[in-house]
Each structure stands twice: as structure tokens, then as C-alpha cells.
Amino acid sequence: MKDLTNSTVSRQNILNNNYAIEEIQNAVGIEGIVFENQFRFLKNQIAAFFEIDERTVERYLEIHEKELKVNGYEVLKGKRLKEFKLLIKDLEVTDINVAQSTANLGLFNFRAFLNLGMLLTESEKAKTLRGVVLDIVLDTINKRTGGSTKYINQRDGDFILSYYKEESYRKEFTDALCNYIAMGNAKYAIYTNKIYQSIFKEHAVEYRQILKLSEKDKVRETMYSEVLDLISSYEFGLAKLIEERYNKLGRKLTSLEIDNLFSAFEQLPLWVPLIEKARRKMASRDLAFRDVLHQQLEGYIGAVPAEDFERFIGEKSKELAERLEEAKDVFKRLKKRE
């Protein structure tokens, strides 16, 4: 993982990982005032923890206002401030004195506190915190995936269906290549790679290298359901186009003809948003979960949203074996009904 202080994406990938945040909170052990079900910290508490001046906190709030607000910093006023003041009065906290007369009050929650810790370059304590945070993040992902992230894509509930569907579309595609294209056996690899390159700019060998896959690993078993779905669309669409052209010509297509067909097909504007989405998901997730950088897709890297952490390492994500077992049961039940 990159240096947190200058990588927005890396910071957000940690802050969006609720599982890691929970562990970090336990490890850091800093306790604020519980307000609206969250720990809250005042500016002076934050400054004291990081051993910096309050004015420094303000500077960071100025420069990174948007990021810190997204992650939970807010300025209370009006009704909610009144409630907060009441809460403090009730708690009789001695080390915190918020004047009853104050008109607005800045509050950090734990995520915003952590966010600031990732930005601060002048605090030794923040530096130490970053080290701890990175360790915990790696540890959480490893713990939840059982050590390897090679098949983390399969932990998503949509994977199995996409994978099975894709197999049948692939069959259509290879059949079309077999029956309607006048080329040697190299055609299967050539046009499969063309599809990969059209979708994510890498051919199978590059993809294998980048993900450090071994000979016996199947590339498609490592792909995210969104990418598989797109490959399915390509394969099925192309299969039908090839068949149509074959029927029209009344003979097998030459390699030049299928190349022309392919480039017209991949340039259809309908692909643009779908490809954009697949690239974004693949590049961002592989960086966050597999610590893998697809250089060709660098421009598509963004922060992985919290829902994705739920999907891939959350309670609902499961090992493929478990899913297969479940799928088997479903098949059995269906059979009984017949």
C-alpha cells in the first residue's frame, strides 16, 4: 500500500472498510463522548492525542475539508448542539468543558479522527498510528479470506451465477468460431484475448502475470462477476453476429472478415458505460483486496465503496465451496419436485 498521507484512494480504502475500522478502534482504544451512537472527539482532544497545536488541526480541516466531512467531521449548531451540550452536562465529564454559550462546535467521529491521523505529517503519534492501521487492514482482509485473496472475487454472491452463465455463452462463442471461421486452432486464443483486451486492456498472459497466477489457475475463476457478465455479452453477441454473417455469405468467414466484424462490434457505443464500470471495479478492487496494480487501468482506480467490503469480506461473503454446497442442495430440491 502507498504512503497514506498522499494517497486519497488508499485512505478511503481503509476508511470504507468497516471491518478494519472496528478492529482499529479496539486497538487504538481512544474513547470519546458517545453521541448519536458514535464516539465523538473535540478539536482539543484530537490535538492533544496527536501532540500538535489546535491551529494545525484547523489547517487540515481547511485543506481537506471535503474529505474529512465525508468521513464524519461536522460542525454542530442549533438543535443538535443543544442536545450535545445537554449530554455533556449529564455525563459530568470533567476533562471536557464546552461552553454552554458556544454557537457552533466541531466534532470528529472515529473515522474522521483516523482520517486526520492518515493526513498529519508533523505528528510522530500519527505516524505510529498509520503503521498500526496498515497492519490491521492487511490482517483483517487475510483473516476474513483465510490468507489468500486470489479467489476473493468468488466470495461475492453474484459470482457463481455469472460464472455458470458465462460457461454456456462461451460455448456458443467457441462453437461459432469452430463452425463458421476458416482458421486454425489458434483462433480460440486469438479472439478470446481480443475480448480481454477490449474489456480490460490485458491479454490472458499479462493478466496471469499481474495476478501471479500459476499454470493450473483458470483466469476466469479469478474475475469479478461484472467482468464475467461483460465477457458473456461479448461472446454471445459475437457468436450471433458470426453466425448471421456466415448464413448471409453461405461460406466460412476469413480472418480479415472476422477482424472487421470484431472491431465494428467493440466500437458500438453501448459498451462504453459497461466497460468503464468493469474497468473501474476491477482496477479498484484488485488494488484494495489483492494489492495488485493493473497499470493499463491506472486511470480507473478509485476508492472501493463500503458495500464492496461487505460483499467481499463481510458476513454475507462466503467461500466458493460453501456456495457450491448450497447450489447443490437447490438442485436436489428441484429434482425432487419433478
Added chain:
DNA sequence: GCCTCCCATGCGAAGAGCCT
């Protein structure tokens, strides 16, 4: 080795709005 420039830091004033 000295000078200059830049930036982080911290002081303090202005502005805001709630409390009594």
C-alpha cells in the same frame, strides 16, 4: 557560508449566534 524564499505554525482579531 550566507541569503532568500517558502511554508508550517501559532497568535489574535473578526464574525457568528446562543445564553442569561
Added chain:
DNA sequence: AGGCTCTTCGCATGGGAGGC
């Protein structure tokens, strides 16, 4: 209305980096 205490921002300071 005046007091109070917060946020925000301008500005002075000082230290460090880099140029000559």
C-alpha cells in the same frame, strides 16, 4: 443587549531548503 466561546482567517514569525 452584552457576554461568551466557538470557528475562521489574516498575518507575523521562525525554521528549513535551496540557490549563489
